[in-house]
Amino acid sequence: MVNTxxxxxxxxxxxxxxxxxxxxxxxxxLTLMPTTAQAAEATQVxxxxxxxxxxxxxxxxxxxxxxxxxxxxxxxxxxxxKAKGIPGSYEGLKRNIMRESGGNPTAQNNWDVNAQxxxxxxxxxxxxxxxxxxxHVAGTAHSTTDPVANITAAANYAAHRYGSIDNVNSAY
Numbered sequence: 001m002v003n004t005x006x007x008x009x010x011x012x013x014x015x016x017x018x019x020x021x022x023x024x025x026x027x028x029x030l031t032l033m034p035t036t037a038q039a040a041e042a043t044q045v046x047x048x049x050x051x052x053x054x055x056x057x058x059x060x061x062x063x064x065x066x067x068x069x070x071x072x073x074x075x076x077x078x079x080x081x082k083a084k085g086i087p088g089s090y091e092g093l094k095r096n097i098m099r100e101s102g103g104n105p106t107a108q109n110n111w112d113v114n115a116q117x118x119x120x121x122x123x124x125x126x127x128x129x130x131x132x133x134x135x136h137v138a139g140t141a142h143s144t145t146d147p148v149a150n151i152t153a154a155a156n157y158a159a160h161r162y163g164s165i166d167n168v169n170s171a172y
Contacts (some may be wrong), residue, residue, distance in 0.1 A: 070094070070103045073124070073147035080152050084137055088155045092166030097151070100126040100171070105147040123150035126171075131157055 066072035074093050081088055101107035101124050109121040119128040122144045132144045135157040140149035158165040 070097065070124075070147075073105070073151060076148050077151035077155065080137060080139060080148070081155055084152075084156075086137070086152070086156050086159050087164040087166070088159070089166050092164065092168070093151060093155065096154075096165055096168055097124045100124065105150070106145055123147070123154075125150055125154035127154050127157070135160070 066076040074090055074097070077093065078088065078090060080086075097103055100121075103124070105124050107123065107126065109115055109126060112121065114121055114128050119130060121128050122132075124147055127144055127150055129144055132150070132153045135153045136142060136149065137152045137156055140146065140152050143149055144153075155165045158168050162168055
């Protein structure tokens with residue numbers, strides 16, 4: 001009974017902090033740097049890509065067009081994730097994006113432990129450069145702040161670490 005109460009209180013604190021982080025965009029985001037073992041296990045799947053007329057890439061040569069907004073970035077990332085076998089849902093991605101950056105693709109955390117070590121968390125899902133580089137998905141831009149690349153790399157990381165971005169309910 002005591003452990004259950006403590007667990008509930010700890011979970012409530014976590015949810016409260018997550019809620020505060022949403023209002024502060026990336027203020028409370030904390031992205032962990034992968035260990036050497038985690039980086040080594042990241043799969044770098046390769047598939048041919050084709051640039052759309054808008055200059056963005058899609059997986060498997062698709063020529064679908066996406067809106068240049070949060071909805072479009074999530075949908076484009078989901079298409080790439082599906083082609084690469086990376087699990088995740090629209091709802092899971094959007095929930096985590098809103099908590100981590102408030103939907104701002106240029107959000108940058110300049111105060112947490114990662115920033116203090118010289119690697120600030122960046123983009124929609126607040127990814128640090130070493131994590132982005134380890135989990136970057138071929139066919140997306142090689143830029144941490146590119147919305148589709150950021151979403152897809154973060155989902156790839158979450159899949160390796162937690163099984164899916166859908167399983168992430170706090171800073172990861």
